[in-house]
Amino acid sequence: QGDNLIEITNDALPSDSWTATNVRLEVFGDITVSQIGGPDSTGQIGATDITATDATSYTLIITFTNSYDGSSQEAMAQIPDGYDDDTPTPLVIFAHGRSSVMEEGIDTFDIAASDKGWLLASPEMHGSWPIPPECFVYPNECDYDDQVLAGTTSPNAQPKPGAYAHASVESQYDIIGTVNYMVNHYNVQHDQIYLVGYSMGGQIATVTAAKFPHLFAAVFDNKGITNMEQWYEERDSYYTRRTLEKECHVGGVRKTPAENPFCYERRTSVNFASNYIHVPISMTHSVSDTLVPITHSFNLRDAINSYGPDQLAVVYEDTVIGPTCDDGGRYHCYEPDPMAVLNFLELFTLNNNPTYFNITTDESKSYHWLNIAQAGGDHWSQVETAYYPISATVTATISDTQPLTVAFNLGSTALSSTSITDKLKQPGMGLPATTYLVKGGGNNYLHDYESGYLTTTLVITGQFGLTISAITADLSAHPDMVSGWQIATSTITAVVQDHLGNPIPDDAIIQFSTTEGTFPNGSPTYTATVTGGLVTTTLTLGPSEPTADLAEITASVESVTGSTSVDIIHPSLDVKVTPN
Structure with missing residues (x-):
């Protein structure tokens, strides 16, 4: 309340016990800064110098735990002027470039995001290379790139832990951790979370969005690396290659693409x-x-479009700004208009429950209503899958060199997704609770599904099909009408199969019951085993009173029941014809 004095001086002395570098002064609320005739006689901006109030967005540093490696990480967030905690607000996440820091996202999109009234956040990335402890002390004899990471290239250098992150799994979960924080602390519009990255940040953004298609509504990439091994070969620079080799280290030992190919592959969008x-x-x-x-962008565009996406991927080719760059002949300075980027993103909302998708994954995690659990170390898994509500059926084509466990959220209950806040639970398929036949991948069994995930472990490897389809039990009686004045029989047939026509497994148990008559065991109930999806039995009906006019027969397998009936008639006159 009242006047608050903020004073910045330059009277630091060499003997001072602490210093501060790259200071960012943040003032929250309505900022009133305007001078008339310069500072007053005190040399400070006082209350008499203030003439107007200018409301503005504000920034803050947020801290979160990276769910991949458990480390504490930071991001810079901007809250727009007029933000209302009762109104859902779009969120854009920015992935910073090589040799950069989290402030890049705010510096690039602060005005555009403020004008849109959007939330903006930019995480401080970090890579997988373990920075040697001695590199944090200035001066040191460490590699220059380690000094960049540690912030010891000069006495006042700023640490840049994500300078060479290059789509490390750690940096991917820096983005996810930032999203989680923003969703948990602000009223984020859940179907309008967007991801943007420039240069190396484009590499991080395009890999992360591909691994979280159930989170990001749209992506924008400016001049990003889309093939890390290709870029390694293109960069005839020992320094650049060394940073990539460090990111793909094994036990602290640098590795080339030939020595650790999977590391380079999994960082390739x-x-x-x-x-x-x-x-x-x-x-x-x-x-x-x-x-x-530019071939990096072309190759990603063409690869995406080969799968027939809902929205064709496009590349805008700059022919004006790039050729005039003054950046040492790299011509890497082009940046699109920030408002144009946000205008593109704004066209789209998240498709959070597709009936079909085709997932390539490098780790165990969930995607929409599918959860994938790998076995056997780092490798690729691919699952192309779809569900069909009318027939209560799921189909999948699976490719894996190792045994794989997959789980499908068949029901309507939204479930938690890997590393994503529970505020962003993923919807299920909405299929009924019933008995399903799980067939494929070395499996052929019935599962009585109630809710949550239906999980199955696939015991074979390679490429194969998997189906999960609700079963039916169809009963018929022949004849379906008999006389009630005498002993009569009817053959009861049960056909039990899924909606794709696959018979249920042999030796499955089926339970018959009838309201009239008896089965071969002399009882109104009868248990049999299924062979080839088929069971036949005999219902015997004795002479009965006219009040017994219908035998209702049911057959149950797990939670599925089928029924049929036999009419029992009592005619007023029975005619017996004897040949002469």
């Missing part, structure tokens, strides 16, 4: 192109770019 079927993406790139050639 082209390898995740199938995941973009329902995620719109736009790319911009200068035709003159030599640091990251």
Whole structure:
């Protein structure tokens, strides 16, 4: 309340016990800064110098736990002027570029996001390379890139832990941790969460969005690396290659693409192109770019479009700005208009419950209503799957070199998704609670489903089909009408199969019951085993009173029941014809 004095001086002395570098002064609320005739006689901006109030967005540093490695991480967030906690607000996440820091996202999109009234957040990335402890002390004899990471290239250098993150799994979960924080602390519009990245940040963004297609409504990539091994070969620079080799280290030992190919592959968004079927993406790139050639954007575009996405991926080719860059001949300076980027993103909302998708994954995690659990170490798994509400059927084509466990959320209950806040639970398929036949991957069994995930472990490897389909029990009686004045029989046939026509497994138990008559065991109930999806039995009906006019027969397998009936008639006159 009242006047508050903020004073910044330059009277630091060499003997001072602490220093501060790269200071960002943040003032929250309505900012009133305007001078008339310069500072007053005190040399400060006082109350008499203030003439107007200018409401503005404000920024803050947020802290969260990275769910992949458990580390404490930071992000910078901007809250728009007029933000109302009662109104859902779109959120855009920015992935910073190589040799950069989290402030890049705010510096790039602060005005555009403020004008849109959107929430904006930019995480401080971090990679997988373990920075040697001695590199945090200035001066040191460490590699220059380690000094960059540790912030010891000079006495006042700022640490840049994500300078060479290059789509590390750690950096992917820096983005997810930032989303979680924003969703948990602000009223984020859940179907309008967007991801943007420039240069190396484009690499991080396109890989992360592919692995979380159930989270991001749309993606924008400017001049991003889309194939890390290709970029390794293109960069004839020992320094650049060293940073990539460190990110793909094994036990602290640098590795080339030939020595650790999977590390380079999993940081390559082209390898995740199938995941973009329902995620719109736009790319911009200068035709003159030599640091990251435009072929990176072309290759990702073509790979995505080969899968027939809902929205074709496009590349805007810059032919004006890039060729005039003054950046040492790299021609890597092109940046699109920030408002144009947000205008593109705003066209799309999240498709959170597709009936079909085609997922390529490098780790165990969930996607929409599917959860994938790998076995056997780091490798690729692919699941192309769809569900059909009318027939209560799920189909999947699975490719894996190792045994795989998959789980499908068949029901209507929304479930938690890997590493994502429970505020963003994923909806299920909405299929009924009933008995399903699980067939494929070395399996052929019935599952009595109630709710949650239906989980099955696939015991074979390679490429194969899997189906999960609700079963039916169809009963028939022949004849379906008999005389009630005498002993009569009817053959009862049960056909038990799924909606795809697959018979249930042999030796499955089926339970018959009838309201009139008896089965071969002399009882109104009878248990049999199924062979080839088929069971036949005999119902015997003795002479009965006219009040007994219908035998109702049911057959149950797990939770599924089928029924049929036999009419019992009592005619007023029975005529017996004897040949002469």
